Amino acid sequence: MKHVLTSLLLIVVVLGFLSPKYGFYQHAIADEIANHAGSIRGENPLTNVAVKVIQVTNRSPNLLPSQVVQSTDPQIVQLAKEITNGKTTNKEKSRAIYDWMTHHITYDVEEYKWWKSDKNYVYASALETLKKGKGLCMGYARLNAALHRATGIEAKIVYGQEHAWNQIKLNGKWQNQDTTFGAGYLDMKKNQFVPSYNPAYFAYTDKRQEGEFEW
Template sequence: MNTWVHALLKPEPVALMVLLVLLGSLIQGMKRGASGSARRLFFFIWQAAAVILSLLLAGRVAKWLSPLLKNRLIQSGIEVPQEQLGAWKQLWYTLVTSLRDFELLRLGVLFLISYLLLRMLLGWLEPLCGLLFQTLANSREDRGEGSEKLLSKTASRTTGAAIGTLLGAGRAFVIIAFLFVYVTVIPGGPLTESIRASAFYNKTADELLDPVAGDVLRRGPVFTEAVGVEFRRVLQRKYEVIDANVPEDIGQAAAAVTSKAKTDKDKARALYDWVGSRIAYDWDKADNYEQHGIWKEQTPVDTFNTRLGVCIDVARLYAVMGRSAGLEVRVVTGQGATGSGYGPHAWNEVRLADQGGIWIPLDATWASSGDWFNPDGFSRTHIRET
């Protein structure tokens, strides 16, 4: 016990947060008195039990419903129409086909819906349980001629403070459990080093949490990566639905993408938005080159068909589509800012013939991180080769 107290009294953020929770709960308990604190503790335990029960049941329900929903969607024969779709139809076909084809998304959606319904159901029972608790408490007070009448105000506050401290310990445990999940699932996230440096956190995690949940949560980073992959697949499906009527030929696709553009800048911007959102960065190709020196050469047609590529592939595809749409485009190579320095990079420059022939820079590879269509200060992050 002394080691727990010693760890808690060390001046560091996690211990300070726990102390504040305990102190706040103690003060609340003193104000509420014995009966008010007991009622608060009852609802805290009820809500915690409701969350745990809902999570367990939602997992089972989602696992049971997932194959049934998949088969139902397959039997429905839903296919994306090869035509221009409105926003609501795009959303509908993206959702339905993604639920049909992506298991992790399907499980996640069913789990979330099941959990919310179960929590709603248990939420309806909460007032009834609270009423039952109050009835029992009043009955005990009547039999004892009222505990608040017999006990002095000081005794009631002391009892309330003790119950409040117990409630605070429960709240503190929930906080530590949340931090444990966060550090385990996202080991490189913000503040993880500060959390791991806490003696109180380490003692709680090592002795109480890790023996129970450690094996499950150590698979957290793998699950997080799987969620990231699934999200990218859903995002790609979204663009597949939007582009259902875009021709498979690069030249025809460029014409379709720029069909509503009136100026060269409008054309360049439309192609930037399309290429920047449709082509996913090929991390496997980049890692294979950086770690093993193996380079996978690909043509703009390969990039267009696979919707994957690194910066040079994106820049080459943009150039081909831009020229097909009547623009003068060049591929520029050099160094791009990485956050810790500069590394090899490629981007584009487009000539706006209807604006005096000026050249503007753009970087479709970086489109997902911001607007890199001729922004101010482009040259500070992009250094072209001489």
């Protein structure tokens, strides 16, 4: 698979140089290559190569699906359409997605215990989080990113201080969006999640960013 991606990268580079004559960047093949490379991204060693392929095609990786952010899955696409129906601006659509996430996805306390005790823990994907209706901060961030990308809004997943959240591009600027904290909080004494909608986290997070994921 790595050899295939490397070959694609070389092809894209060559065609990219010819783009003034052949208009490669506007060609459908560039979309196909970018989408294919995007779908390979995940928690695997091929992700870095896939990102380079996407960059050469002049497409945004933050709009493309990946193995863990399945933004082209029919179920996610349909849900995104339903959530944003009637909304005209990207900010209105993003707010609608944020409100849906914070009211329909519950923090998984039992999963949190498992995460703390299992060093080989595997985080749920966007689609898995949707089907379960609950998850950890990573599940929130992956599903939130998938819904935004399915709507045509650029979305990143970032991390810091043992937490994951999103950055959403609205009006040409990246802003933090934390659906986990926006949905409620974890009561450690009672060992339970307390639903408590907070609109402030639509454009804010309490955490300090340390990096971002490439998927």
